[in-house]
Amino acid sequence: MTPSVINSRSLALKMIIFVLLSITLMVVDVRFNYLTTVRTYLLGVVYPLQYLVDMPIKIGQWLSKSVSNRNQLLNENAKLRTENLQLQVALQKFEHLKNENKRLRYLLDSSKEVGERVQVAEVLAVDLERSKRNILINKGKNNNVFINQPVIDAKGVMGQITQIGLFSSVVMLITDPEHELPVQVVRTGLRTIAKGMGTLNRLSLLYLSNTGLNTGIKVGDLIVTSGIGQKFPKGYPVGTVIEVTPDIGKPYAQVHALPRAILERNREVLLVWKK
Amino acid sequence: MNLVLRPHGTWVIVLSFIFSFMLSIMPLPIWISAWRPDWVAMVLIYWCIAIPHRTGVATGWSVGIIHDVLNNTLLGQHALSLCIIAYISVKLHLRIRLFPRLQQAISIAGLIIINQTLSIWIYNIFTNFQIDWSVIFSAISSMILWPWLFVILRDMRRSYRVF
Structure with a gap:
């Protein structure tokens, strides 16, 4: 190892400058959306890395198919x-x-x-931040993907696009604690909001009052998107109600649903464009 | 003795970081993903104690930005924690170099705990996320793997003469 003399004062100064720079970046990232284009290009730059990680898995699948x-x-x-x-x-x-x-x-x-137009996208086998429920797909700005675009699979709604890269984009799943989806019970037409809980395969239906439970919703009911909010097209299946617990102590009942889509182990998803 | 050394072997550094990024986004089963070692921080610490005149705070920051883009976290979240880690390890590089291997591994675990706690803490400011014991898990696995990583990177540095 080479002997080195490090000027500790300039080092500390540099550290402070970079720390301030990161704080500014984070605040801008949270409060404004100037950085979405920057992120688009940065995601394009790191796409080869993600592709490389995904490749062995793809080759494995191809091999198992061919033998x-x-x-x-x-x-x-x-x-x-x-x-x-x-x-x-x-x-x-x-x-x-x-x-x-x-x-x-x-x-x-x-x-x-x-009427909607759909296109198949492939999920890249890449891990994103563990605490969030996000997946990465191989369609991006070049395929006219847009932010808040609905993503579905053969069985139901999966989530929506939150970040776009040049060749890839990030999908927030409906089970993400930050995701809320306007839904409707098919049998009765009761409207509610399906919120993710951060756990695997569980949705929480919000704002259902204890008194209306008998007529409005019961275990086994199918819930579909209601189309309110204009982001998701109307009528796509979201999940099945699995638990209805009236909670006298609180204004609203606890209602849970099981998502229909296979959220965690899908290889192909569908992107939806409105016609 | 000629001390004016031109930088040599930059590609080894870049390649080691690329490998660490690939390891950090490789899909793992859910039960084991909490134990994923903090590869990027480990490689960064190694280069900061081995060639502190070349890699340092700026390297840590840029590596952190790429890490943020790859993990879809806030731009600057990992950049901040990694540049602080780089600062500490450059500051202490002479001491950490002299530690016996076990003690070195323990100090690396400490640095990784700082790194993880900082980034979770920042994440917590903007969203609601409980801090759990997973911070300790990845520090432990990094500590166990550190001696091997150290030997591999040291041999690469020597055979490709990175200085």
């Missing part, structure tokens, strides 16, 4: 075929309903058009 035997593939094919058939049948009905809905809307003079 899986013929029988297994045939079974999977048969299963997918039956599933496809069932979906086709459902779709026929859906097509009919859609046309009818359009006609009725036309009769009612309501111009509101329903």
Whole structure:
């Protein structure tokens, strides 16, 4: 090791300058959104790192797919075929309903058009901050992803975009304690807000008064997005109610729901654009 | 003795930081992720005590910014804690170099506890997050792995003559 003389006063000065700089950066990051573009480019810069970490896992999946035997593939094919058939049948009905809905809307003079465009994005196998529930996907500014864009999977709502990079973006899951989602009970039309609790697979439904519990909501009810707040399109399934506990001591009851989407172990997600 | 040394082997430093970033974002099962060693802080401390005339507060800060972008935390959160860690280790580099390996590992654990506590504390100012024992877990795992990391980085530094 080389002998070195470090000027301790200039070192302390440098430290203080950098500490002040970081404090300023943090305050700007929290209070204003000047830094979103900076972050977009910085995320673009670090994308190769995230890609490198994700690659071995992708290669592993590809290998396991290419060595899986013929029988297994045939079974999977048969299963997918039956599933496809069932979906086709459902779709026929859906097509009919859609046309009818359009006609009725036309009769009612309501111009509101329903329809969304979706695109598949892949989840990168990368860990983000542990205390938050965020995931990273491989579509970014170059694919016209925008902030607050809804993210869903085949079963239900997953979350929304919170940060955009050039080639990747960060999705905040609905189980994040900072995430709130306007929802509605399908059976009764009761509106509420689904808030994340920071734990795996649990949502808390807010502002449900103790008195209205009997008629409004019960265990097993399906909740869907209500479309209030304009960020999420209406009618996507969010979860199932699993626990209703009236709490006499508090103004509101404790109601918990289980998210429908597979939040933690998905490889593919869908991004939704409004038409 | 010629003391005017030109910087040499910057790519080794950069590569070691890239590896530490990759290790710090590698997906782990949830039960073990609290035990993930603080790789970035460990590599930073090593370079700060080995070549304090080259890596220091500024390196710590820029590494911290990249760490923040990778972890999607506030810009400046890890930058602040890592630049303070860099300051302490540059300040004490002569002492830490002389420590026996075990004592060195313990002091590294102390530095990592400072690093984690600072960044959680900052995070706490802006959001609501309980401090739990996970701070200690990652300090313990870093302490256990420090001697090996030290030997690997020292050998790399010697064979590629980084000074």
